[in-house]
Amino acid sequence: MKSLAAQHSLLADAAFQLDVLSQPLPQGRVFPAFGQRLQENGLLPLKPSQISILQINLGKMCNQVCKHCHVDAGPDRKEIMTRETMQLCLDALAESTIQVVDLTGGAPEMNPHFRWFVEELSKLGRQVIVRCNLTIILANKKYHDLPEFFKLHGVQVVSSLPYFTASRTDAQRGEGVFEKSIKALQMLNAVGYGQEGSGLILDLVYNPAGAFLPSSQQSLEAEFKRRLQQGYQIVFNNLFAITNLPISRYLDYLITSGNYEGYMEKLVNAFNPAAAANVMCRNTVSVGWEGSLYDCDFNQMLDLPVAATAPRHIRDFDLASLSERAIVINQHCYGCTAGAGSSCGGETVNP
Amino acid sequence: MEKSYYDPKDLAKFGNIAEFQPLLASKFFDYYGEVFKEGALTEREKALIALAVAHAVQCPYCIDAYTTGSLEKGADEAQMMEAIHVAAAIKGGAALVHGVQMMNKVKEVMM
Numbered sequence: 001m002k003s004l005a006a007q008h009s010l011l012a013d014a015a016f017q018l019d020v021l022s023q024p025l026p027q028g029r030v031f032p033a034f035g036q037r038l039q040e041n042g043l044l045p046l047k048p049s050q051i052s053i054l055q056i057n058l059g060k061m062c063n064q065v066c067k068h069c070h071v072d073a074g075p076d077r078k079e080i081m082t083r084e085t086m087q088l089c090l091d092a093l094a095e096s097t098i099q100v101v102d103l104t105g106g107a108p109e110m111n112p113h114f115r116w117f118v119e120e121l122s123k124l125g126r127q128v129i130v131r132c133n134l135t136i137i138l139a140n141k142k143y144h145d146l147p148e149f150f151k152l153h154g155v156q157v158v159s160s161l162p163y164f165t166a167s168r169t170d171a172q173r174g175e176g177v178f179e180k181s182i183k184a185l186q187m188l189n190a191v192g193y194g195q196e197g198s199g200l201i202l203d204l205v206y207n208p209a210g211a212f213l214p215s216s217q218q219s220l221e222a223e224f225k226r227r228l229q230q231g232y233q234i235v236f237n238n239l240f241a242i243t244n245l246p247i248s249r250y251l252d253y254l255i256t257s258g259n260y261e262g263y264m265e266k267l268v269n270a271f272n273p274a275a276a277a278n279v280m281c282r283n284t285v286s287v288g289w290e291g292s293l294y295d296c297d298f299n300q301m302l303d304l305p306v307a308a309t310a311p312r313h314i315r316d317f318d319l320a321s322l323s324e325r326a327i328v329i330n331q332h333c334y335g336c337t338a339g340a341g342s343s344c345g346g347e348t349v350n351p
Numbered sequence: 352m353e354k355s356y357y358d359p360k361d362l363a364k365f366g367n368i369a370e371f372q373p374l375l376a377s378k379f380f381d382y383y384g385e386v387f388k389e390g391a392l393t394e395r396e397k398a399l400i401a402l403a404v405a406h407a408v409q410c411p412y413c414i415d416a417y418t419t420g421s422l423e424k425g426a427d428e429a430q431m432m433e434a435i436h437v438a439a440a441i442k443g444g445a446a447l448v449h450g451v452q453m454m455n456k457v458k459e460v461m462m
């Protein structure tokens with residue numbers, strides 16, 4: 001499988017995706033505008049609460065090509081953050097009160113400056129989260145010691161594992177991914193990750209492998225813990241249940257499989273004002289691989305930068321004016337506000 | 352043939368039955384909602400039971416709804432198919448156990 005960009009798909013274009021999301025359906029049906037739903041609930045304009053997380057996307061390069069990837073990442077993507085831009089992030093952080101830095105990609109570990117960056121962040125005393133796709137640890141000898149490296153810097157590891165069976169995991173993330181993910185989890189467990197009392201946090205992320213919504217995070221977590229312990233002696237801390245947002249490769253899947261209308265209907269019908277009040281863009285700012293600032297990683301992939309009232313590049317980072325900005329929203333935001341809500345940290349409300 | 356008895360779009364209109372008898376509909380939907388909440392059984396177990404029953408009563412709407420419902424509650428394909436086999440075993444068994452009645456009758460009327 002190739003990225004949409006390598007396939008020269010129309011959906012590789014962010015503007016085209018936004019068009020698809022707002023166009024009427026074949027029978028003239030239109031989903032209500034997301035902004036209108038926020039307005040009805042007194043949430044427009046959507047404003048930050050307290051910005052406490054800087055999420056940094058180190059690039060689109062990845063060793064996997066998952067079907068649901070909202071980044072359209074893959075081995076054919078070469079966009080990665082330079083060390084100079086990383087330095088700008090460090091400078092901005094040094095000046096700010098933000099304590100948590102969430103590193104994502106692609107596979108962030110494939111960025112050649114990844115280790116240096118983590119070391120610098122930990123010198124600054126910030127809590128570092130790495131969104132590790134697990135298979136990268138086994139992809140090449142040079143990554144085999146990543147578990148020890150993470151441990152050394154007290155990194156919190158957050159890893160996708162769509163399901164506790166091979167068939168469903170491989171269907172979403174590629175042939176053989178489940179087996180490698182299990183091995184990587186065992187390697188992380190072996191250095192102490194997920195083990196009680198170690199202080200080394202290993203969280204898993206569940207995404208539905210198809211056109212349906214996730215169920216209650218709590219019951220899924222219990223089931224994952226039971227099945228992974230029984231089958232593979234794997235332990236972990238928390239499970240985050242995340243809804244797939246209708247953009248990029250997941251949007252492509254929805255359209256080509258004939259599930260687009262049904263899925264959007266599900267999201268729109270499940271709109272939950274309490275989840276809308278807790279969306280992650282209210283406490284997070286996202287930095288793109290070239291240093292631009294976005295409300296979240298999804299807006300980043302849709303080329304929707306932060307409102308012009310705020311600085312739009314990390315070199316001009318200014319927490320005060322970012323805190324005053326209005327968050328840019330669009331139809332894809334229904335994905336964050338369905339049911340119990342969805343964010344990079346899982347559910348946003350207790351159902 | 353243009354029309355058929357079952358239209359998948361009708362599933363979403365289930366709530367419309369309230370149009371002709373609101374009181375009974377609301378009592379039914381309240382009850383229905385309560386039944387499927389987590390209780391002594393988990394929501395996943397209830398979705399699997401519903402899936403099995405849907406096959407036993409052969410309701411295409413319920414099959415659609417509880418296939419997705421079971422997936423959403425985290426069930427896997429093997430669990431879903433096993434649930435259907437349970438329904439099939441009970442349905443098949445229910446037909447077969449009446450064979451005893453047939454045998455009794457045969458013995459009663461035969462020389």
Ligand code: SF4
Nearest residue numbers: 062064066069106133
């Ligand atoms: S979902 Fe993650 S692991 Fe999969 S292709 Fe995208 S960035 Fe890579």
Ligand code: SF4
Nearest residue numbers: 279281296298333336
């Ligand atoms: S998609 Fe981004 S901007 Fe929209 S609600 Fe979710 S986090 Fe906020």
